[in-house]
Amino acid sequence: MSDKELPLVQHLIELRTRLLHTVIFVLVVFCCLFYFANDIYYIISAPLQNLLPENTSMIATDVVSPFLTPLKLTFFAAVLLSIPYILYQIWAFIAPGLYKHEKSLAAPLLISSVLLFYAGMTFAYFVVFPLLFGFVTGIGLEGVATMTDIAKYLDFVLQLFFAFGFAFEIPIAVILMIHAGVLTPDSLAAKRPYIVVGCFIIGMLLTPPDVFSQILLALPMWMLFEVGVFVGRILYKNKEAREIEEAKQD
Incomplete structure (x- = not known):
């Protein structure tokens, strides 16, 4: 074996x-x-169950759904709770190969990305779910009972959790693009009108078809974009100053 x-x-x-x-x-x-699997599912399904008409409930169309669905959600919750430890392991593996200024940027970005992902999920649960399920249960067809399958409900809310979690990562994406030199703060600021339109289109696709809930998603995304540009501008100036200083030393 060679060196x-x-x-x-x-x-x-x-x-x-x-x-x-x-x-x-x-x-x-x-x-x-695992012991709290059913309780965890009840918490996640509460935004819909609290709005279901009287004498209706969620159903299980598969024989093993009452067991597997809470189990799936519990594993998802375990992964979410483990994200800080997972990121620590990633950081411990890549940190030795980073420069000092890269370490000073990478650590805050990793922590911020986790917090923003959690914030997106929290926003979806407490703001979007009540609006969405209130709209859906309120326009039900007469004579048709609203009884959602527990497995399909879980798949739906997990999609929304991921959608809002990743949507709240906008500042991190903006900062990384600026730091990598793909875009500059000024070029991103010039694209602001397109970004705003894109935020409202995403809000329209992910929320009920009413203006209020669309704004509830579009405005946070827009504000997060502005935060990313603001922080990216500061980092961009620091990077330019560091490059000028290194050039003088050479």
């Missing part, structure tokens, strides 16, 4: 170890939450 191959093998071994630790951690969290 050049040894570091690669060591990196692969470290990667395998960290992946193993991550899987074990997620499974431990899952086992801790």
Whole structure:
């Protein structure tokens, strides 16, 4: 084995170890939450169940749905709760290969991305779900009972959780594009009208067909874009100053 191959093998071994630790951690969290699987599902389904007409309820059309659906949600919750530990493992693996200024940027971005993803999910649960399900249950056809399948409901809310979670990552995406030199703060600011229109189109697609709920999603996305441009402008100026200083030293 040559000297050049040894570091690669060591990196692969470290990667395998960290992946193993991550899987074990997620499974431990899952086992801790398993007992509360039904309670977790009830919490997630509450925005719809609280709006269902009297004498109606959610249903299970598959024989194993009452068992597998809460189990699926519990595993999803375990992964979400494990994200900080997962990011720590990722950070511990890549940090040795980063420069000092890259470390000072990467750590806040990782933490901010997690917090923003959680914020997007929270926004969906407390703001969007009541509006969406209130609209859907309010326009039901006469003589047709509203009884949603628990598995389809879970798939639907998970899609919305991911959609809003990733939508709230807009500042991180903006900052990364500026830092990578793909776009500049001024070029992004010049595209503001298109960004605003795009936010409202996304809001229209992800929310009920009413102006109020569309605005509730579009405005936060727009504001998050502005935050990303503001922070990116500061980082861009710092990067330019650092490059000028390095050029003088050379």
